Amino acid sequence: MKKNDTPKILFTNSATSLILEAFKKHEEEGLIIDSVTNEPILTNEHVELEVSRLGGIKKGSEIFIKDDINSIMNLVKGNI
Amino acid sequence: VSAINSQYKSIIEKIRRYASKKGHFIVFDGDYDSKVVSPKSPTHFDKKTNTFTVSVYGLTGKTKAAFLALIRELHESGHLLFKKNKTEEVFNYAEYSKNNKADRDILNYYKDVIPNEDLQALEVSMYMRAKAKKGKNIFGDKNDVRNAFGDIGVYISNLCSLDYFEGEIMQMHKNQPKKEFDKYYDKAITKKARAMFVYTGMTEKQLNTDIYNMVAKLRTYHLNRFTIHAKGGNNVSAIKSFYNKRNPKEDGFIMEENVKDTSAEKISYDVKLYEEE
Numbered sequence: 001m002k003k004n005d006t007p008k009i010l011f012t013n014s015a016t017s018l019i020l021e022a023f024k025k026h027e028e029e030g031l032i033i034d035s036v037t038n039e040p041i042l043t044n045e046h047v048e049l050e051v052s053r054l055g056g057i058k059k060g061s062e063i064f065i066k067d068d069i070n071s072i073m074n075l076v077k078g079n080i
Numbered sequence: 081v082s083a084i085n086s087q088y089k090s091i092i093e094k095i096r097r098y099a100s101k102k103g104h105f106i107v108f109d110g111d112y113d114s115k116v117v118s119p120k121s122p123t124h125f126d127k128k129t130n131t132f133t134v135s136v137y138g139l140t141g142k143t144k145a146a147f148l149a150l151i152r153e154l155h156e157s158g159h160l161l162f163k164k165n166k167t168e169e170v171f172n173y174a175e176y177s178k179n180n181k182a183d184r185d186i187l188n189y190y191k192d193v194i195p196n197e198d199l200q201a202l203e204v205s206m207y208m209r210a211k212a213k214k215g216k217n218i219f220g221d222k223n224d225v226r227n228a229f230g231d232i233g234v235y236i237s238n239l240c241s242l243d244y245f246e247g248e249i250m251q252m253h254k255n256q257p258k259k260e261f262d263k264y265y266d267k268a269i270t271k272k273a274r275a276m277f278v279y280t281g282m283t284e285k286q287l288n289t290d291i292y293n294m295v296a297k298l299r300t301y302h303l304n305r306f307t308i309h310a311k312g313g314n315n316v317s318a319i320k321s322f323y324n325k326r327n328p329k330e331d332g333f334i335m336e337e338n339v340k341d342t343s344a345e346k347i348s349y350d351v352k353l354y355e356e357e
Contacts, residue, residue: 007162007170009099009154014110018136018144019161022151056162059155067166068224070204075160076174 007056016054023062027051032064043071044080084142091123091134092150098132099154107133107164108151176210183210186245193253194265201225201233205240212241232270238277239269242309248274273297278310278319287318291351295333298353307338311346319347 011019020026024035032041032049040048043064055067058080065071065080074080098104109117116124117135124133139147155161162170183206190199204225208218225233239245249269253261268274276294278287294306310319323335338348 007160007167008104009106009108009159009161010164010167011108011161012110012114012164014114015108015136016110016163018108018110018139018147019151022148022155054163055166056160057155058160059158062155067163068228069169069207069221070200070224070228072166072169073173073204073207076170076177 013052016051019057020051020054023057044074045071084146087122088139088143088146092146094123094132095134095150095154098130099157099159101130103130105129105131107131108136108147109133110136112137172211173207176207180206180210183207186250189250190245193261194269197229198232198236198269201229201236202240202245204228204233205237208237209241232272235272235275235277236269238309239275242275244275267297267301267303271297271301273301273303273306275307275309278308278315280312280315282315282318284318284321287322291322295331295351295353298333298351305350305352308335308349308351309346310348313345316345316347319349323349 017027020032025032025041026035027033030050030052032051032054033039034041041062041064043049043066045066047066049064049066053066053068055065055071056075057064058075063080065075071080095106098106112118114133114135116126116133119135119137122135125131126133136147151161186206187199187203190202194202204221208221208225211221212218222234222237225237229236239249249265252264256264273294276290282290291308294308297303298306308319310316323337326335328334332354334352334354336350336352338350342348
């Protein structure tokens, strides 16, 4: 795991909307929406992401990571 | 426009400080009254874990704007922002991946032997198996596997949990020409004809339907047997009940308890067609 991929800045589920707002994103019908383009954001696997399944946001512009086991493994392996 | 709350000004400075310290964690907590912080008492430092928790509930005006800018700043400086309740999983997997030589060897063995998508599902399944052996709950992981890889992913996970990939599947690969193995793999794994797994909440009707569908697969794919696995009190009872109620003369198949694979918590049965078929 790369140094910067070690979780250090954490957020609770209830702080998700603040985190999203910092990136000019919001929730619409459960999905994370880009507030500028009004389009759903896509994960590194090119799928829409439900707010409840947001795992994290990584630098590399903005990489939205799902909180499922497969994505977490890929993060640790350096594939994201 | 409200001015930034002076208390929060100093909190933001503390966050910056802790963010640059090795082995320290920052938690943005949005609950009104979480276990550790609240708007009245907005910060808490846990010395044991070096974790600085900050309440971000109900932030408004310039204070909120300052936090939004801080979150961006932390991200821009290269920090990964991560969901608190999934953090342990990241560290657990990192630890597992350092010490899983046996599992890595198996995965390397199957590279270029099985489809890449199945290999990925197997990799996740092996980690789940290691978690389950430590007594950790993997129910949510199974749903993740289904979402990521479909039903075949769950089937691979179930086979992996019973060491099929170290056992029968590897033996088949070692002892048969590639063409024959590929045929076996297609029937047994891709078409899910080698085993069925009784799951929690499975109705009697569903159990019956699945067993007869599996028997039909034996005929279609000319396989000599499949195995039914059940783990846990209710699942074991369900399959035993089926076994006791069935009428072997009318069913058209043989069902034998696999004694080697039976204990108080689990049971398995081999199902075969009569030889004249």
